[in-house]
Amino acid sequence: MTSQLLAQLAIFVISAFLGFELISRVPNLLHTPLMSATNAIHGIVLVGAIIALASASDGFTTTVGMIAVIFGAMNVVGGFWVTNRMLGMFGPPRKRVKKREE
């Protein structure tokens, strides 16, 4: 139990630093899609919702689990879908012109 908790804490800390690093280099241009994509990724909570609903054994836990699953699925599907729509507008691949370097 303890070693499992320690492993989880280690993963937590490393993930946090990774998150800091990943975002720091995204340009302003893409901040809205970025926010929207990370928004979709925290839809991972649907995994937890499915586990909760699967182990539900009475009316209360079933209701709560069901709402959680619906919420989580909305978060995942809506989040990725809308990000995809947004990024579709950034057009076909083109070379980014770096005017400032000329």
Add this chain to the structure above:
Amino acid sequence: MQVAPFIAYLAAAALFIYGIRRLRTPETARSGNTLAAVGMAIALIATIFVADIDNVLSVGQISVGVLIGSVLGAVAAQRVQMTAMPQMVAAFNGVGGGAAALVAVSEFYRVEALGQGHETLVATIAVLLSVIIGTVSFAGSTIAFIKLQELALTGSVTFPLQQVVNAAIFVGILLLSANILAGGLVLSPLVSLYLILGASLLLGVLFVIPIGGADMPIVISLLNAFTGLAAAASGFVLSNYALIISGTLVGASGTILTRLMSGALGRPLGKIIFAGIAASGGGGSEQQEDREVNDKSAGEVGEYLADDAEKVIIVPGYGLAVAQAQQAMRDLVETLESEGKEVLFGIHPVAGRMPGHMNVLLTEVGIPYEKLYDLEDINPEFDDADAAIIVGANDVVNPSANDPEVESPISGMPVLTVENAEHVIFIKRSLSPGFAGVDNPLFYDTEKTMMLFSDAKQGLQDLNEAVKNS
């Protein structure tokens, strides 16, 4: 945990990380999002083997729930206008936070009321964090959605002793949490948890209602980080690595993004959250007396642009999106370029209602993103520009933000230095100050500035005609 689902979760996490990495450039961004979605699918499939699904009933329930949620999410995502993107993100964020809180409530109830599983200190702390953070995010996002959709509560809503009330609720939540951790000394743990749930809902509402329009992007970003942390906390409840890794990634990245944004506004996060923009409410009224402005018609401005301007920089603000004038903007750009003029866009980090929102709105109508310049890149360009055209923006070009003599809500905010251009053209409906309620001295510089009083869409169309005809 079995080995196969564990590997699948790791693969999903790797895809999330690689996907976010690909969001760094416009060319790779879309595939990055797709990769992250694939990662999500892998994690969800693996969960079928992790969850203890032992009968047809729960398979049916899960399928129905996923189906309902997916349809709702997809329909909303497909229908939403790009201008309404901030409230859409707020909505998806809210349901995510709600889901995290409910997962924790369900687990706690199973342990306390049904005697299933076993209670550990760590799991209980994780339940509390997940419920509190998730619920605050849910309630806060709901209020943000209502405000941005302009259903109610627009502007800053304040009442006396607001901070005291918030602090009292927070202390209440801490006391109830302590009661649960002590095994229910005063109240039963379940009742305490329900009270915490209610108090957190209230706290989420009170946290967001005083925050006005201009600061909303920052709040949404912060709530996004909250939901990530709530998901990570529910990962600790369930001992699920997929939740811990992904939730923490989002929590950390959301925090950084929030800091970048509040930096772009020149306002420390604490000031936004604890002071709100409330103080600025009445700022604009004092200098409204009849000062002279250089009022020009579209014809006159068009003539100037056609005859004397070679390099034009356009600064769009949220007013452009409100007037749905993006298309008219593109038409004007095409006309100017067909006359051989150089046209660039200066995009302030907080133009629109989310950072990067204006870029999305302009690329939507086919303005190539190569023309969209960030604040640091565009400011030197104003020095040799003949005209800066400001459409539906004010605060982001207000030189008084960096005037040490003037104390205002936007003091210290980096702005676009449009005053360095030869001429400044405002397309604006009236002289009223923007979101922050701060008067702009450029309005009254009759040598340099031309004011074209018009709705953004109408003004751009008239200007386009005028340039064509002269």
